[in-house]
Amino acid sequence: MHHKCIYLADIVLFGLMCGISLFAVSELFVNREITAKWFGLILTVSFAGILWHILHRNVYAPVQPVFMLIAACLILVPLRDGYVSGFNLRLLIFPGGLLLMLYFLIQMTETYPASDSFRLITAVVVGMAGYGLLQYAGIFRTLNPNFRITGGFDNPAGFAAALSITLPYAVYLIRETAGRTRYISMAAFAVILSAIVLSGSRAAVTACLVVAVCYLCCRFSGIKLRKWMPLAIAVLLIASAIMLYFLKKDSADGRLLIWQRTWDMIRDHPMMGHGQGAFQAKYMLYQAGYFEAYPDSRYASLADNVLHPFNEYLLVWSEHGIAGLCIFALLGFMLIRSYHRSPDFTKFIAGLSLLAVVVFSFF
Numbered sequence: 001m002h003h004k005c006i007y008l009a010d011i012v013l014f015g016l017m018c019g020i021s022l023f024a025v026s027e028l029f030v031n032r033e034i035t036a037k038w039f040g041l042i043l044t045v046s047f048a049g050i051l052w053h054i055l056h057r058n059v060y061a062p063v064q065p066v067f068m069l070i071a072a073c074l075i076l077v078p079l080r081d082g083y084v085s086g087f088n089l090r091l092l093i094f095p096g097g098l099l100l101m102l103y104f105l106i107q108m109t110e111t112y113p114a115s116d117s118f119r120l121i122t123a124v125v126v127g128m129a130g131y132g133l134l135q136y137a138g139i140f141r142t143l144n145p146n147f148r149i150t151g152g153f154d155n156p157a158g159f160a161a162a163l164s165i166t167l168p169y170a171v172y173l174i175r176e177t178a179g180r181t182r183y184i185s186m187a188a189f190a191v192i193l194s195a196i197v198l199s200g201s202r203a204a205v206t207a208c209l210v211v212a213v214c215y216l217c218c219r220f221s222g223i224k225l226r227k228w229m230p231l232a233i234a235v236l237l238i239a240s241a242i243m244l245y246f247l248k249k250d251s252a253d254g255r256l257l258i259w260q261r262t263w264d265m266i267r268d269h270p271m272m273g274h275g276q277g278a279f280q281a282k283y284m285l286y287q288a289g290y291f292e293a294y295p296d297s298r299y300a301s302l303a304d305n306v307l308h309p310f311n312e313y314l315l316v317w318s319e320h321g322i323a324g325l326c327i328f329a330l331l332g333f334m335l336i337r338s339y340h341r342s343p344d345f346t347k348f349i350a351g352l353s354l355l356a357v358v359v360f361s362f363f
Contacts, residue, residue, distance in 0.1 A: 006055050010108060011120060013048040017101070018124040020044055022162055023152040025143065033143060033154045045101040052104060070331065071099055114346045115176065118169040125166040126188045128152060129195035132159055136198050149199050160201030161360050163192050164208050168352035171215065172345070203363035206240040207356040215352060253298075255310050255363075261286045262309040265318045273321035280307050312361035332358075 026036035109117060132151040134140045142150040151159035170192055173185035196204050246252075264286050265274060274282060283306055291297060309315050316324045335354070339347050 007112070009051065009055060010112070011116070013044070013051065014108060014117065015120055015124060016044050017041060017048065017104075018121055019127075022124060022128045025152060033152065033158075037152075041101070045104060048104050049100050052107060070102065114350070115172070118172050118349070121166055122169045122173060122185075122188055122192075125162060126191055128159070129163055129192045132195045132199065133191070136195075149195070151195075156199040156201050157203070160196055160199040160204035161357075163196045163199075164201075164204040164211075164360060165353050165356045167192055167196070167208060168211060168215070168349045168356070171352075172349040176345075203360050206363070207359040209240050210359045211352050211356050214355060218348065254304070257287075258283075258306055258309050259311060259314060261290055262311070262314045262318050264290070266314070269321060270317075271321045272323055273317065273319045276319055278319050279309060279315055283309070310363060 020040040021037050024036045024040040025032050026040075029035035029039075128151045131140065132149045135142045135151070136149040142148065143152070144150055144154045147156055149159065150156055151162070153159045167189070170185060170189040174182060174189060177185055193208075196208060261283065262279070265279070265282060268274075287306065309318065313325065313328075316328060320327075335351075339351055
């Protein structure tokens with residue numbers, strides 16, 4: 001009974017972390033959707049970390065090199081920003097919260113089967129997908145009247161990202177369960193996929209296509225990743241991007257404008273970047289300089305106030321240079337090498353979820 005109570009407490013804590021990161025909204029913050037989720041998640045993680053060590057005093061999972069690399073990156077960001085532009089409490093709190101969350105997840109996955117986490121994540125995301133579908137049907141209002149479906153976010157991007165990242169877990173449950181549980185898993189997969197399609201997110205559709213191809217190729221040739229797989233994924237990504245470009249051409253052209261001006265920023269400081277937060281501070285100056293030099297540009301009607309380049313890799317490159325990209329590439333290499341040392345289906349599914357993050361981050 002004691003172990004069951006501890007297990008229930010751990011599941012509740014993990015469920016709270018997942019739920020808050022998707023549903024939390026508060027008018028106390030200027031950005032009521034994102035900031036509320038950040039602070040709610042950090043507070044929950046802090047409480048979870050304290051309670052975990054109370055309930056599991058003698059359980060300590062070994063700290064892996066990947067964790068140490070992530071920790072070093074998250075620590076270096078506020079240190080570099082503090083050196084360049086002064087102390088920033090927000091930048092100190094958020095990386096600390098991420099480290100606590102990662103450490104808690106490591107402890108939990110070492111203690112309980114990964115399938116338990118997959119079930120809980122899928123259940124929470126199905127709730128978000130169902131909420132989005134009800135928004136689309138007009139039963140609930142969206143947080144942004146310009147869109148028919150947003151879930152707990154102010155636009156479909158965050159909503160679709162959460163769903164596309166979780167889709168591999170639903171696939172895992174379909175394959176690894178039987179009887180009524182499998183039918184429930186299939187229904188969950190259908191709900192999530194329907195919400196992704198109705199969201200209209202081209203990035204999410206592309207991520208799902210790449211993940212599906214990777215899964216099918218590895219499924220029918222064992223779960224060991226083939227050497228040609230990265231090339232196949234790259235080709236599919238490019239083909240999908242070209243196809244989806246013409247679905248919303250004006251929106252795509254607007255992003256091309258942003259990427260081109262971001263590239264101008266990168267060319268000025270390619271090695272070390274402009275520093276943390278430099279994109280928001282400097283991008284509009286580059287965009288204004290471009291339109292001053294080319295007032296008749298076809299992009300003139302698409303110009304807007306831009307706070308993000310809509311590409312995480314360009315953001316890292318513009319703010320942290322090639323050095324930042326190399327650290328990111330090293331992290332990916334370490335994860336792939338770790339998988340190849342002891343491959344199994346559970347890790348493969350987790351890798352597909354990360355692959356969805358990687359693809360989605362391009363857009």
